[in-house]
Amino acid sequence: MIDREHSYLRLAVDLAILTVREDTLQVLVITRANEPFRGRPALPGGFLRGDEDIPDAAVRELAEETGLDGNRLHLEQLRAYGAPGRDPRGRVVSVAFLAIMPDLPLPTAGSDASSAAWVPVEQARGTLAFDHDEILDEAVERARTRLEFxxxxxxxxxxxxxxxxxxxxxxxxxxxxxxxxxxxxxxxxxxxxxxxxxxxxxxxxxxxxxxxxxxxxxxxxxxxxxx
Structure with a gap:
């Protein structure tokens, strides 16, 4: 009999929301109010609830952490991120979403975010919690490709x-x-x-x-x- 070890996963969503403000490409960033990475900047996101679909969780988390209405954005799935150790709380797979929109309003912090703000991408790079730097880099590349095609x-x-x-x-x-x-x-x-x-x-x-x-x-x- 073959012994197979199965991992117990938690599913999360993360959101890379990009816009052009003040002649710079900017990303929506929160400051985490809770551990892990308390006080560190991160992309908005969180865990799925048992009764919701993945896109619904993305819209809810965006509203809870930043006050922005995800129903008014075109959220497209970027890809799933599931490297072992990406989250110190355990085995977490996150589905990342991207939105590239003009004229987005100022965010307001809520839920487990102590602040929320638009930050120039170059300023945010290298500072984000979890593997959010990787997500941001791939989101920016997707945005650049969108302008090509x-x-x-x-x-x-x-x-x-x-x-x-x-x-x-x-x-x-x-x-x-x-x-x-x-x-x-x-x-x-x-x-x-x-x-x-x-x-x-x-x-x-x-x-x-x-x-x-x-x-x-x-x-x-x-x-x-x-x-």
Whole structure:
């Protein structure tokens, strides 16, 4: 007879909520009020209850710890994290969710969070409890890929915007400079990405710039690749 040792697991959710604020890519971070890692920054999250589905737990934990309404966000599953030792309380597998949204309000701490705030990604990296640095890194990479293959960047620009405004979103999320001429050529040459409004923005200094609005397409073909 083969003796098999079975692990008893607890299932949790963690949330990487990203937005562009003050021309920086920022992540929603809480300060843990309880052990383990009391006083350390972490991504919002917590354990599933016995009567709820995983996405429902993600929405509940986000509301309890930050006051934000997860039902108004597009939460997509990033992946599951289950390395032994990732949580000192025992064998815990966490399903991580990602949301990339503009115009998100200031969070308010609650539940087992002593504070909640938007923090620049570069400031948060290397400080987070559990394996949340790994989750954040993969969430940022997913966000960067989204900008390559979708028109997500236009949602951060308002009803009308210049090509320079749109390029700034790419530079903030990608964390690298983008060649203005190549970018403008690719954006304008991609059907359905943007549409001209017929109006121009007149700056105090410099030349007027044409204004655009988001086009009808949600995916980019061809994609706009980093590099």
């Amino acid at each position: 979708t028109t997500l960047a236009t949602t951060f620009c308002g009803p009308s915007f210049t090509i320079g405004d749109l390029r700034n979103v790419y530079e903030v999320v990608w964390g690298q400079a983008v060649d203005p001429r190549n970018f403008s050529r690719k954006v304008i040459g991609t059907p359905g990405f943007v549409e001209q409004t017929g109006e121009r923005r007149i700056p105090e200094i410099g030349r007027p710039a044409a204004l655009y609005r988001a086009g009808a397409e949600t995916s980019l073909n061809p994609p706009i690749m980093r590099g």
